[in-house]
Amino acid sequence: MKPYSRTNVRLGMDAVRGAKLRNFWTIFGVIVGVASVITIVSIGEGIKQQISGQIHHLGQNLVTVRPSQFSAGNSSVNGNSVTGLTVSSTLGISDINTVSRTSGVAASAPLTITGGSVSGDHGPYHDGFVIGTSGDLPSLLNQSMAYGSFFDGQDDASGPPNVAVLGQHASEALFNEDVPLGRSFTFHGQNFIVVGIFNQFTTTPLSQQANFNNAIFIPNDVSEGLTRHTAPTYEILVRPAHGEATASLIKRLQNRLDSAHGGQSGLVVQSGNQDVSASNSILELLTRLIAGVAAISLLVGGIGIMNVMLVSVSERMHEIGIRKAIGATNRQIMSQFMVEASVLSVSGGLIGILLALIIDLLLRVFTSLTPAITWQLVLVATGVSLLFGIVFGTIPAAKAARKNPIDALRSE
Numbered sequence: 001m002k003p004y005s006r007t008n009v010r011l012g013m014d015a016v017r018g019a020k021l022r023n024f025w026t027i028f029g030v031i032v033g034v035a036s037v038i039t040i041v042s043i044g045e046g047i048k049q050q051i052s053g054q055i056h057h058l059g060q061n062l063v064t065v066r067p068s069q070f071s072a073g074n075s076s077v078n079g080n081s082v083t084g085l086t087v088s089s090t091l092g093i094s095d096i097n098t099v100s101r102t103s104g105v106a107a108s109a110p111l112t113i114t115g116g117s118v119s120g121d122h123g124p125y126h127d128g129f130v131i132g133t134s135g136d137l138p139s140l141l142n143q144s145m146a147y148g149s150f151f152d153g154q155d156d157a158s159g160p161p162n163v164a165v166l167g168q169h170a171s172e173a174l175f176n177e178d179v180p181l182g183r184s185f186t187f188h189g190q191n192f193i194v195v196g197i198f199n200q201f202t203t204t205p206l207s208q209q210a211n212f213n214n215a216i217f218i219p220n221d222v223s224e225g226l227t228r229h230t231a232p233t234y235e236i237l238v239r240p241a242h243g244e245a246t247a248s249l250i251k252r253l254q255n256r257l258d259s260a261h262g263g264q265s266g267l268v269v270q271s272g273n274q275d276v277s278a279s280n281s282i283l284e285l286l287t288r289l290i291a292g293v294a295a296i297s298l299l300v301g302g303i304g305i306m307n308v309m310l311v312s313v314s315e316r317m318h319e320i321g322i323r324k325a326i327g328a329t330n331r332q333i334m335s336q337f338m339v340e341a342s343v344l345s346v347s348g349g350l351i352g353i354l355l356a357l358i359i360d361l362l363l364r365v366f367t368s369l370t371p372a373i374t375w376q377l378v379l380v381a382t383g384v385s386l387l388f389g390i391v392f393g394t395i396p397a398a399k400a401a402r403k404n405p406i407d408a409l410r411s412e
Helices: 003-018 020-026 028-058 093-100 137-141 168-175 220-227 246-260 272-315 317-325 330-366 375-401 405-410
Strands: 063-067 105-114 118-120 129-133 145-148 162-166 184-187 190-198 215-219 233-240 267-271
Touching (some): 020 330, 028 272, 028 330, 063 246, 093 105, 093 233, 093 246, 105 220, 118 168, 162 168, 168 190, 184 215, 190 215, 215 220, 233 246, 246 267, 272 317, 330 375
Parallel strands (some): 129 215, 162 190
Antiparallel strands (some): 063 233, 105 129, 105 233, 118 184, 145 190, 162 215, 184 190
16 A cells, blocks of 8 residues: 555545544435345345255245235235235135145145134133144145144044144143143134144244134034134145155146136145245345335435535534644545445444344344345345545535635635
8 A cells, every 4th residue: 555545545444433422423314225225135035944944854845835915914804913814805615625625635634713712720821823724734834743643534523522733832832831731722612732832833834923823723613513614715735645746736726726717716826945936026026125225225325425525524624724834735635535435434334234134133033034144145235335425525525625725724
């Protein structure tokens, strides 16, 4: 590094340290912008990885059947605010039977949201939900039992007793114990005997909001009987028979369901890979939109740096005149102020990155989100903050470099 270059860096650093409070508020916009962009993008990337992980856990050949209009939100149209699942139209008993009887289907399980009050040893259970399903569910979800066993096709509404399988959290909330096998709870005025406890669920099919650890699973026939066939089925999980091509089964299921509904069922049959692609596309668009809005903070921060640097040039006019009088060139003067602007923007970028890391850590600890910060994202954020410093520092630096030394020395 040439001597005058080292001097420019030293002078730039000294100028930044000389007005710490003002410079902090100057780079505040850069800090907020960088932290926001990194946090938003990392959350979007983390959710995509979670969805991909779900499909990997459930298996690439898992097929889902669901209404064409489906959302994971908090509205209440044929849905449940606790599960976070909403369907504008639902699957019926005939659809469930059509799917299970289609050739090439090795196993299938409906997921039916069953409304009603659940009461255990500690009173009403408000944090969970009841799902009607079939005995094939554990194999379809690749989910093992911690205790007991899952019910089979013989456990239906025609014969007592009513049975249920609990998620880990539901077990603790209802009975305050890990192994409440043989204990009973009340649902729709009927007693249900606990016959099994699932191991901890790490993924939930389709919905990021729903948590199957809070769920109570009962036979679908019982669910339909309790609600008089009004409970909405939001999804059917299907596994092809061994050697059966997933694509051909999807086509066969779609044709049979459409035929059963007079040519247009309003249902969508998809493979796990299609679910990932659709979800990733939506998340990508949302992430870009929100990240673009957050990036405006970077623009505001850059403008703030330019304004403060212009003020700094005006305040230090006498200094500029002295340096020019003793031989400093326009290039050296410009370099000095460019270094100051770059130091401000890079400092804001580094603080923003540190803030984003803290925010992502808090999200991991206190929420179910798992943000994914990559080194490429950090590198881009640092590069963008440096670019903003160079771009918005050019005008003040050029103004300082063009000053006539005589006029500058006359300034007070």
